Amino acid sequence: MIRFLRRPFVAFTIIxxxxxxxxxxxQAGSRGLDEKxxxxxxxxxxxxxxxxxxxxxxxxxxxxxxxxxxxxxAHRAFASAPEGKEDAxxxxxxxxESFDKNGDGxxxxxxxxxxxxxxxxxxxxxGSITREEVLAVxxxxxxxxxxxxxxxxxxTKAAKPVAAGPKILKAGDGGVGRQVQEVKFTDVTxxxxxxxxxxxxxxxxxxxxxxxxxxxxxxxxxxxxxQKDLQAKGLGMLIVNPMKSEPGDAMKAQGxxxxxxxxxxxxxxxALDARTTTEVFLLDRTRTLLYRGALDDQYGxxxxxxxxxxxxxxxxxxxxxxxxxxxxxATEAPGCELDRPSAxxxxxxxxxxxxxxxxxxxxxxxxxxxxxxxxxFSLDTPDEVKDRAKTIKRVVSEGTMPPWFAKDDKPxxxxxxxxxxxxxxxxxxxxxxxxxxxxxxxxxxxxxITYPAGGWTYGTPDAVFEFAQAQPIKAEGKMPxxxxxxxxxxxxxxxxxxxxxxxxNRQVVHHIxxxxxxxxxxxxxxxxxxxxxxxxxxxxxGDQFPVGFARKLPAGxxxxxxxxxxxxxxxxxxxxxxxxxxxxxxxxxxxxVASVPxxxxxxxxxxxNHLEYAERAAPYxxxxxxxxxxxxxxxxAFRYELQQAGGNEVLLDxxxxxxxxxxxxxxxxxxxxxxxxxxxxxxxxxxSSANKANPDPSKTVRWGQQTDExxxxxxxxxxxxxxxxxxxxx
Numbered sequence: 152m153i154r155f156l157r158r159p160f161v162a163f164t165i166i167x168x169x170x171x172x173x174x175x176x177x178q179a180g181s182r183g184l185d186e187k188x189x190x191x192x193x194x195x196x197x198x199x200x201x202x203x204x205x206x207x208x209x210x211x212x213x214x215x216x217x218x219x220x221x222x223x224x225a226h227r228a229f230a231s232a233p234e235g236k237e238d239a240x241x242x243x244x245x246x247x248e249s250f251d252k253n254g255d256g257x258x259x260x261x262x263x264x265x266x267x268x269x270x271x272x273x274x275x276x277x278g279s280i281t282r283e284e285v286l287a288v289x290x291x292x293x294x295x296x297x298x299x300x301x302x303x304x305x306x307t308k309a310a311k312p313v314a315a316g317p318k319i320l321k322a323g324d325g326g327v328g329r330q331v332q333e334v335k336f337t338d339v340t341x342x343x344x345x346x347x348x349x350x351x352x353x354x355x356x357x358x359x360x361x362x363x364x365x366x367x368x369x370x371x372x373x374x375x376x377x378q379k380d381l382q383a384k385g386l387g388m389l390i391v392n393p394m395k396s397e398p399g400d401a402m403k404a405q406g407x408x409x410x411x412x413x414x415x416x417x418x419x420x421x422a423l424d425a426r427t428t429t430e431v432f433l434l435d436r437t438r439t440l441l442y443r444g445a446l447d448d449q450y451g452x453x454x455x456x457x458x459x460x461x462x463x464x465x466x467x468x469x470x471x472x473x474x475x476x477x478x479x480x481a482t483e484a485p486g487c488e489l490d491r492p493s494a495x496x497x498x499x500x501x502x503x504x505x506x507x508x509x510x511x512x513x514x515x516x517x518x519x520x521x522x523x524x525x526x527x528f529s530l531d532t533p534d535e536v537k538d539r540a541k542t543i544k545r546v547v548s549e550g551t552m553p554p555w556f557a558k559d560d561k562p563x564x565x566x567x568x569x570x571x572x573x574x575x576x577x578x579x580x581x582x583x584x585x586x587x588x589x590x591x592x593x594x595x596x597x598x599x600i601t602y603p604a605g606g607w608t609y610g611t612p613d614a615v616f617e618f619a620q621a622q623p624i625k626a627e628g629k630m631p632x633x634x635x636x637x638x639x640x641x642x643x644x645x646x647x648x649x650x651x652x653x654x655x656n657r658q659v660v661h662h663i664x665x666x667x668x669x670x671x672x673x674x675x676x677x678x679x680x681x682x683x684x685x686x687x688x689x690x691x692x693g694d695q696f697p698v699g700f701a702r703k704l705p706a707g708x709x710x711x712x713x714x715x716x717x718x719x720x721x722x723x724x725x726x727x728x729x730x731x732x733x734x735x736x737x738x739x740x741x742x743x744v745a746s747v748p749x750x751x752x753x754x755x756x757x758x759x760n761h762l763e764y765a766e767r768a769a770p771y772x773x774x775x776x777x778x779x780x781x782x783x784x785x786x787x788a789f790r791y792e793l794q795q796a797g798g799n800e801v802l803l804d805x806x807x808x809x810x811x812x813x814x815x816x817x818x819x820x821x822x823x824x825x826x827x828x829x830x831x832x833x834x835x836x837x838x839s840s841a842n843k844a845n846p847d848p849s850k851t852v853r854w855g856q857q858t859d860e861x862x863x864x865x866x867x868x869x870x871x872x873x874x875x876x877x878x879x880x881x
Contacts, residue, residue, distance in 0.1 A: 155582040184611045188222050195220065200550055218794065223656040255674050257281055261817045263369045285336055313551075313809045314784070315452035316443035316843030317463065322480035326424055331438045334422045339402055339411045344836075347423070347438065349410055351387035353472060354435045356765070357419075358446070361428040363528035364402040364487035366563040369430060371405055371720035372627050384472065386494070388664050393420045393428070420489060429486030433477075442467035444482030451485040453811050454784065454844035455629040455717060490543030502582040503591025504533050510597050511575045512536070515553050516655075521602055521688050525657040526689070547576060552814040554690070558804040566817040567691075607651040609695045612730030614639075616710060621724040624659045624716050631857045633714040635727075636668070641708060644736035646701040650685045651693030654728035661715040662813045663687040664781075665729060670707040682744030683728060683865060684710070686779065688813045693730075700870060701738040704731065715858070742776075747832045747865040754785065754852040754861060758838040763863055766794075768829045775824055777817040777868035778803045780832075783858045784810050784844040788835035791865055793828055802830075809843070824869075832865035 179684070189195075191204050198222040199212070213222040257279040260269055272280045274287070322328065334346045349355055358374050361367040378388045388409040392402055395415045402413060414420055423432055423443075429450075447459035462842040466476035503506065512530050519526040530536050536543070546552035555570040571579070582588055616637045624630065654660035665685040684702065685693065696702070712727060751764040780789035780803070789804040803816055824830075840848040852861045 152787065161656075185222065187236035188225055198363070199225075206346065208337070216456060218796065271743050305849055307745075312571055312787075312837065313452075313484075313807060313811075314454040314842060316448050317451070317452070317482040318678075319446065319462070319479055320481040320483060322861055325440075325443050327440050327443060327480045329440055331432075331434060331440055332422050333438075334418050336414065336574040337421055339399060339413055339435050344410065346389075346419075347387050347388050347733045349460055350434065350436055350438065351381070351385050352436065353385035354433065354441075354468075355387045355389060355438075356381055356468075356607075357423065357432040357434070358388070359420075359425050359428055359430045359486075359489075360390055360392055360405075361394050362392070362397045363394070363427040363486060365719065366430045366452065366486040367451050368527070368720040369455065369627070369718065370446060373446065373449075375406060375408075381468075383736075384468065386468070391419050391425075393417065393425065394538045395534065396538045412593075417491070420491060425489055427484045427486035427488055430484040431464050433464065433471065439637045441471055442477045442480050444479075444708060445484040448843070449628075449842055453809065456846060457628040464535045477708060482712050487539060488545055490537055490540045498584075498586055500581045500589070502578045502585070503595070504536070504582065505591040505593050506595035507578050507591075508536065508582050511571075513597055513600055515571055515575065517600060518602075520840065521600070522740060524602065527658070536558065537588065540588070544583050545569065547579060550807070551809070553812060554809070555806055556805045556809060556812070556814065558806050560801075563819055567815070584742065605651075607730055608651055608693060608862050609732060612649075612651070613733045615728055615730045617728035618712070618726045620654070621655070621777035622714065622716070623723055623728040624656070624723045626720055626722040627718055629858065630716045630718060631859075633716065634712060634856075635712045637710045637712065637729075639704070639708045639710060641706050642706065643706045645704045645706075645731070646700050646738055647694065647696075647704050647731050648734040649695040649732040651685035651700070651730045652685050653692060653728050653730070654687060655656045656723055657721055659716050660687070660716045660725060660813070661726065663715070664713045664813075666711045666713070667704065668709040668711055670709070674767070682746050684744070686815065691815065695732075696738075696742055697701050699739040701734040701740075702742045713794070713856075731792065738873055740869070741873050742870050745867050745869065747830055747867065749832075749834070750854050752854045752861050752863055753853065754838045755835045755848045757839050759788070759841060761836045761838060763834050764831065764861065765865070766829050766831045769829055771826050771871065772823050773823045773869045773871055775818065775833075775869045776817050776866055779813065779815045779866040779868070780805060780808065780834075781813060781862055781864040781866060782808060782810065782836070783861050785836045785838050785842060785844070785852060785861055786810055786834065786863075787837040789832045789841075789865070792831045792833070793822075793866075794831055795828075799831065817868075821870075830865070830867070833834040833865070834863045 171271065176277065188199070190201055193203050200218065204220070212225050217807070236618065259279050263269055263280075269280065272284050274284050275281075300829075329347065332733055335343065336346075337343050339534040356377070358377070359367075360370070374390065381388050390407050390409050390411045391414050392412070393414045397413075399413065402411065412419060419425075423430075425432075430444065431446045432440060435441055440465065444463060446464045447462045449456045450460035463482055464481055470477045516530055518524075520528065520530040522529045522531055528535065528539065530539070543552075548568070550556070554569060555564060555568060557568075559565070560570075575760075617639065618635055622633055622635065652663055652665060663686060664683045665687075666682075667684045683703075687693075710729065712729075714725070714727065716725065745767075747765050747767045749763050752763055754761050754763075778791055780786075780791075782789065786808045789803075789805045789808050791804075792799040793802060802822070836852075838845060838848060838850075838852055840846070846859050854860065854862060856862075
């Protein structure tokens, strides 16, 4: 097992920082910090190394990452602060939290051991130190440094959040205040209507929906309940599905009792200037548009909340019935963008569907997006692609799809790089943005791909282990992680050549991490430090090792499945299984997974760019083949580095982490890591209200199994030679 190097803060951190801060505010010398520096500088060479200070301090103080800390670096590290309304230094926050043992937002004399620096920080003289008082001292440091001409490190640049929720828009830009024109249409039962005929005594709500858009599907139960509420208030309800490629049977299965229109001609969509599959519109009895946008903020792009924090439509209705204009009259409604060519200014393109686009999709997208595939919709036909053209444009342009988030400074570094090539991306976007989206000659179409219907990717397994009982999945909100244990009953050790995890219900399984509990070393719970044995994310549920490589499954092993389920609007259940193919002989190399975790997370409330670190050193020679970073919904960025004499080498940099894709990044060329080499991982967390996936920005977040809590684990896949005396394979 890799040795864990990370050490906790001790009193030195806060004493040195505070004494140094007070002195810096008065003079540039900072004698308090200078004295502490000299105390730790055992060889008096003017530099601190990891042999002289804990690795935790080294991570925070070594600003130029050269493995040494000078006195100037120590001053600058303690004084560094991002620009912002709080001007709060990350170090000051960590120091405060390390002493606030009961988490009540105050540090007392008892908590800090009646330290001599206490009275210097307790400016109010009330016998306790608040976070604001500590940050005020940090601000003094910064101002003193500026006066002395010292360099103040620049703040971390905020990355664009992955999760997208409603944003308030200018009402007039969305047509609010104008009358929606009269439109005739036919509902799914064959009855003809006029828009004016569906308006209730007090008004009308029109809801756009889809049977395949993931965000729309989550809102299905909410829309089903909404009609009764509207009827009680004197409002009518109209539900509109604008997706030409979606079948009528799927729409009927949604169970809506309100008037439901399959708007294949686009007349209602054009009249409303509708933009996404989750948008709702509130009209008064004269068909004046009073509100348009999101129903609420419970669901959005890449997030689920257990309950909405803002009820935009309900508030707008209440204000309308009270005789007032809605205070929020327009918002974005995150969902699948609607394809309305009339709203697009475009030019002709030589790219055709059959010759070019179909091949790009087959190569990069269809593995998931095919009929009965694991994706929420298929991209097998031109109509299906056109229906989702604007959504495709968005996810391709921002790099969300195909899912691949590594920042690559070196070419051909990854064996499983899913990103689009520049040419494919340019051609796909050119066709989507073209004026006619030409189909071309069907004779140029590629040969259809046949996908296995629920079969095993790596052949029939030698052993399959399945949940004893199906796990119930609720229809709405979010679910905590579910841990399911399955006893293998193996009476001897086995070498595994191929592994595959198969969810019983792929539509609600977000991801799975399978760990092994060895009965020879019983534990009360599966530890994050033990790595994982297998994992599943959409599109990647297993691995097959080359001949001579295998994983060891011990006799009597118990498999722990950590299940993350995402409700999709319909109550259901799941019965996941895992299959193994045994190696035919003892392998030459054993495949393993280790981790570099930070089990002592403490993420302050409201912090948009909170940094955490962890380190481990290899206790023996190993060869690394891949990485899998793991955080929860506040995770923002992640980086792996090897610490070397000439400077750190970046192994994997993910500047825009996405919790929805727990990807394994496989190296094209394995990296040999000698015994003693230190691996460092750095994670950025967004615990602010700008993170729409954040369940509670006011909460201090610590390590925990559930998505409301946080994790920071840098998984590392590697191999080592197998001892000749190891248990023989079967």
